[in-house]
Structures are given as C-alpha cells and as structure tokens.
Amino acid sequence: MTAFFTNSAAAWAIDQGYEVQWEVNLPTATRRGRTGRLDVQLRHRSGTGRPISIEVDRGTKAWSLDKLVQAAELGHLAL
Template sequence: MTESDTSIAGSDAAHQAEQLRAWLKARAPFHRFQAEEVTRHLTRCVEEWGVSQRWTARREAPSCAKPAEGRPPRQGYLDVKFYRPGMSAVAVEIDRGNKRWSLEKLEAEAANGACALWLRWSARPSTISPPAGVGLVELRVLRHRRPGNQPQLYSLA
C-alpha cells in the first residue's frame, strides 16, 4: 500500500468512525446491561449500520493479521466485516478494554486496504491510541456497581 493509499484509507476510517459514532448515539442506547449484553447489542447495532448502507455484513470474519513474533500461531477473527461494492472492506472490532490484539488485527486490515474501525466502550478513556489508519469510535458508559459478586451493569452515557 502506498503512502497515498494509506492516507485515503485513514481519511475513510476517520469519516466512517464519525458516521458510526453518530449512528450509535442516535439508535443504540442501552441501560443497565451486563458486559456481554452490551457487546452483543453493539455488534447488532454496528451490523444494522452497515446493512443500512447496503453493505454485506459478516460476523466473526477471518482477519489477515498474524500474531506477533514469539506468540503462538492462531487465526484472528474480526467482530464484523463489511463488504462494500466497488470499495474497500470495513473491518470492525468491538472492545470494552484496551486489547492490543484487536488493534494488531485492525492495523493489518488497514495495511491490506480495508477501512478499519475500533469501537471501544468503557467508563474510562482509552490508555492506548489506535495506530494510523484505524478510526476510533469511543463510547462512554456509566458503570453501575452492584453489591457482592453480582455482575456490574453499564448504561450509555
């Protein structure tokens, strides 16, 4: 991928990240969900966003990323991958935390020409920045602590 291609992919990622952020804020509110429910809900909403643009969605799509040197070999999967007619694919990872493997997968997808988006939901700001060419969609949530060993609940802020 040339420097010009990287710049175009990066601007597409920034644009699509802003579009997805607006879509989620308007159409994906949630209140007092457990962590797994939040991720399922956001995955469904991301899929609806892409399909509304007439893109073909695939959940758990294989990634082109390979684990870093010294890590055991494994196949990486993307949470959602969209195929856009006549355009590059859109690769999306959805995380509650700062998962380096997610960013490595997205970086590899961007280097391969895809529009790469990292949807991160958390009560705290990310402690790691996405690499160049990866668009960040950061959703702030409120954490509702519960007594004992009950799972925490989350609401869109």
C-alpha cells in the same frame, strides 16, 4: 455490550447497502499460532469501496489493535 454494538453496526450497514460478515478471519493475523478474527466486516453490495473491518473490544487490548492494524495494512477501513 459487544453484541449490542456489533448488532447495531450490522443493522445500520444493511440499511446502507452493505453485506455483513461475522467473525471474519484475517489472513495475516497470528498470535501463538492462532488466526485473528474481526468481529464484523462490511462490504458494499455494489462491489465498490474498501471493506470495513470492525473490532469491538476494550481499547487497552493490544491483540485487538494488532488485528485492526493488520486489516488496515490489507487496505480495509479499520474501526
């Protein structure tokens, strides 16, 4: 299911003019000495707008939420 959602989001984003990056390291996210990785990050080819950070996971995983909070603190739109 994760692959389905991430691939669907990536296909939509490319059609909308975004560049897609997979498994993007967050500079601030650490857990037990690990760097957090977001599933997908989108940046518009025009260079305008904020990056969009996407994490696809169960809603009950605190680590996933922590990564999205940190992405938002960096100024990203976090989904």
